[in-house]
Amino acid sequence: MRTAIPRVGIGVVSDGSAPTAGTCGQGVCLVLQGAKQMLIGEKMLRYEAGSCFASLVELPTTRYVFEGNRISPYIATSLTIDKDAFNALVADTPAGSTNRGASAFSVATASRQLLEAWDNYLALLDTPEDIPVLAASRERELMYRLLQSPHGPMLRQIGREEGKLAKIRQAIEWIRQHFDQPLEIKEVAERSGMSIPSFNRHFREATSTSPLQYQKTLRLHAARRLLAADTDAAHAAFQVGYESASQFSREYSRLFGRPPRQDASLLRKNIGSAADVMI
Known part of the structure; x- marks a missing residue:
């Protein structure tokens, strides 16, 4: 869910029993309560309250939330990084090490300073009239703390x-x-x-x-959006680049757990979700 603060989202999930396919975009996610397990390609990640996930690119994922229920739901907040603002900050900070690894995503435990900066930023939701005046400076503070975190060397690659x-x-x-x-x-x-x-x-x-595999997952997510918008399965398959409707149906079912027509019916009833970005 988007918030009144630009580029900031908050997600609450009370039922983590069923795996859900989605994508996560370039940005940072902090788990506030509960825990989350996410499969990115062939790598399984698990992170819990106080852990921070960062990504430089859009990543197709299969994720499910656990250790969350109606009494104590999974709660997380996300920040989509403003590239221009981030690069301006990097230019104003002492040169740090750049990422020597090749991964475009990582998980790390958030420091006290990072948690305080994020809490300070989210506190603006209590006084929305302050957002136009204070959001930019608090976002800059948060990005600075991210630069100082274990994610810093990787995030410096943005520019x-x-x-x-x-x-x-x-x-x-x-x-x-x-x-x-x-x-x-x-x-x-x-x-x-x-x-x-x-x-x-x-x-x-x-x-x-x-x-x-990356391209195939992009195609299937695009097809799911078309299905949610009332496009029939065969037309959706061809629109996203499939030449075989049967192959599309098999691969769609494998990723989303249901055949295209059944999934589309649930999506239109708002039982499923065609959301792209998962917190």
Whole structure:
């Protein structure tokens, strides 16, 4: 759920029994209560209250919440990072180490200073008339604490245009813009200035999945949005790039747990959710 503070969301989940497929975008998530397990490609992550997840790219995930119930639900808050504001902050801070690893996401325990900065930012929800005046400075404080956290070296990559991870981020953006078209790995690798084996290896290191699997997941999420908007299954399949309706149905069921038509019916009744960004 979006809040009155720009780029800040809050999520509450009281039933974590069923796995849910979704995507998480570029940004940071802090768990306030409960815990969450998230499968990104081939990597399973678990983080609980006081833990912070950060990502440089949009990541298709299968996630489910646990240790949350109606009495003590899972609660988390998220921040979508403003690239321009973040880069301006980096320019004003002492040079720090850059990420030597290749992963585009990470989990770390939040420090006391980071928790206090986030709490200070969220406190503006109690006095919404202060948001236009104070939000920018408190967001800057929060981003500064993130720079000082274990996520800092990775997050500094946001403004970088060179390096393997930057090239993979650019490739991901290209795939996202052309997900409904056939994916030629050779073409994308050449755009990234890498050989095909090098590109595949760096892509998997960054996202924990292959380029083709990443594209397939993007297609299925796009199809789900179309189904929720009352598009029939066959038309949705072809619109997102599938040539075989039966293949689409099999892969859709594998990801979302229900055949396209059944899932669409539930989505239109608001029993399911076609939301892209999961907190």
